[in-house]
Amino acid sequence: MSTPPTALGPLTVLDFSRVLAGPFATMMLADLGATVVKVERPGTGDDTRAWGPPHDDRGDATYFQSVNRNKTSVAWDLADPTDRATARAAAVDADIVVENFRPGVMDRLGLGADDLCAANPRLVYCSVTGFGAGAGAALPGYDLLVQAVGGLMSITGEPDGEPQKVGVALVDVLAGLFATVGILAALRHRDATGEGQRVEVDLLSSLLAALVNQGSAFTVAGVVPDRLGNRHPSIAPYELLRCADRDLALAVGNDRQFRSLCVVLGLDRLADDPRFATNSDRVAHRAELAAALGERLRQAPAASWAARLTDAGVPAGVVNDVAGAFRLAEALGLDPLVALPRPDGTTVDLTRNPIRLSATPARYLSAPPARPR
Template identity: 70%
Template sequence: MTQALDGLRIVDFSRVLAGPLATMVLADLGAAVTKIERPDGGDDTRAWGPPYAGGLATYFQAANRNKDSVVLDLRTVDGAARARELAAAADVVVENFRPGVMDRLGLGHAELSAASPGLVYCSITGFGSGAGAALPGYDLLIQALGGLMSITGEPDGEPQKVGVALVDVISGLFASVGILAALRHRERTGEGQRVEIDLLSCLLAALANQGSAYTLAGRVGGRMGNAHPSIAPYEPLPTGDGDLVLAVGNDRQFGALTRVVGRPELAEDARFAVNEARVANRGELRRLLVDALAAKPAADWVPALSAAGVPAGRVNDIAGAFALAESLGLDPIVEVPRPDGTAARLTRNPIGLSATPPTYRSAPPALDERPSEANG
């Protein structure tokens, strides 16, 4: 089956998550990715376990399917020379070393693009290549310095990180978009270019409404637990048994909520009739809703609210989330073949393409393993 990125060759020098995720997304869409790894253990995430499956850390497997692994010691003359040969035959190079490292190895943008003017060269850093070049780009550090932890957690508790390396994930997606935009430019002009992604800028861009509240209104958000700074009710609430998540996004939904819980007069109350008033009086609104919701368990409220068009649900664990996707026919898990005939069960690429959908040709490779050669 022809894929959107068939024939695209990527040499991936990146490690951990942001870069590998970007190249895996492109590999799922047909690109041939060669992952360059150091001889003393390869990508750091190969050792980030437990858990392990099929002899590999599950963390590593989250971002490295559909790739070949080639071990090279870039500090040696032979290793760097081989890397330059691979890059010369590639359309895209991705790296996430600290700024200056690739230049010292003879693998920087200037040198490689001089030999291959059409090369798309993507650099991913923590804090850019200027004054922040020496700062280490770990996701937790970016979440802290980039403000995300200041708006995550309970108001009277300590700052909290998100439960996954979200900044790396967002940055990897931005990187894949940047690479595709650069390739589109090359199609028109034949000219390659450098794509620069830094994790701090990606996080600031992803702050969305919290960021614009500051840039446009000078308002600095803070920790609100599970509440929303601009919408109410938009949070979990206790019921007669278990918590119920309500995501009321407009006045119509609020009116439907009040009718289902037997308090229709709240929709006419000046304190709650419109969203701005509900936000201003969120404490009293919460108290009144908790009182009403105590009449039934969450399991009873969810179908009644959903039938009335009110977004509501329970808090799933990871297993429950996958089960929900399965029940909705979203097929969240794919089986990706390993060389030994078994399969790795991995999360499906969420991009749906009617003519050139993602494919899952090979499981994440063992160190220095080349599944593409075995697959012909």
């Protein structure tokens, strides 16, 4: 059987990035067919190799494994002139270079964008920083810090509670995705013109862009959003409500869905109540609406309500843990896991790339590389 073609098959990537945002981007490129060589520090390797527990059955940190499949790894000490010369030669020969050092570090090493792009005008050079290369160049780009100063924590959590971070390093993931989009756009430009270019992504700008409606509430209307817990600032009912045994997620986005919700719950009167006639009315009276819905929902288990509401076209579901989320994806035929082969013949299960391409599907060649020597 012939191997399916890949979208990025001829391309080579030299990956100087560490931790999450940059490695996430290069893993996306590797899944789509690019050859990715990860540059790590001799001895210690990427910081996330030590970020555990949890570890797998071989003692490897699961954090590192989440963003480093389909790559090979080399150990080069960039402070050593010989290794640095080797790295420069590899970078000049590459199609793409990705790095997330603090601004100025790669320039001092002779591996900066200006130097390498002058040597290879077709090079696409991607830099991921925390706060840009200007006044924020010296600030450390940690996800928690960016969630805090970037406003995300101010809109996450209960109204009377403390600000909360999201349960995963979401800003790093977003920046990795933006970096991937930027690299692909630069490659498209190179295909048309033969010219490479520099791609710059920073964590703070990535977060501000991802605030979407919460951001435009401020930029357009001057409204500074606050924490609403699991409620939505502009839609109701769009929240968690308690049932007989646990919480139910309701995401009612229009009047038709609201009327169907009322019919299923046997609360037809609410659909005709002028306080709840439109979405704006429901938002204005969300507390009264939640109380009325909650009283009825507490009479049956959440899974029972979720099934009945889903059958009626009302977006609803129970609150799964991570194991339950994977079981759901499996039950829906989404095949969420892929088994990646290790050199010793064993495999490691990782989350499948969510992008499905009909002609050039993602590939899964190898588990994340062992620590380089």
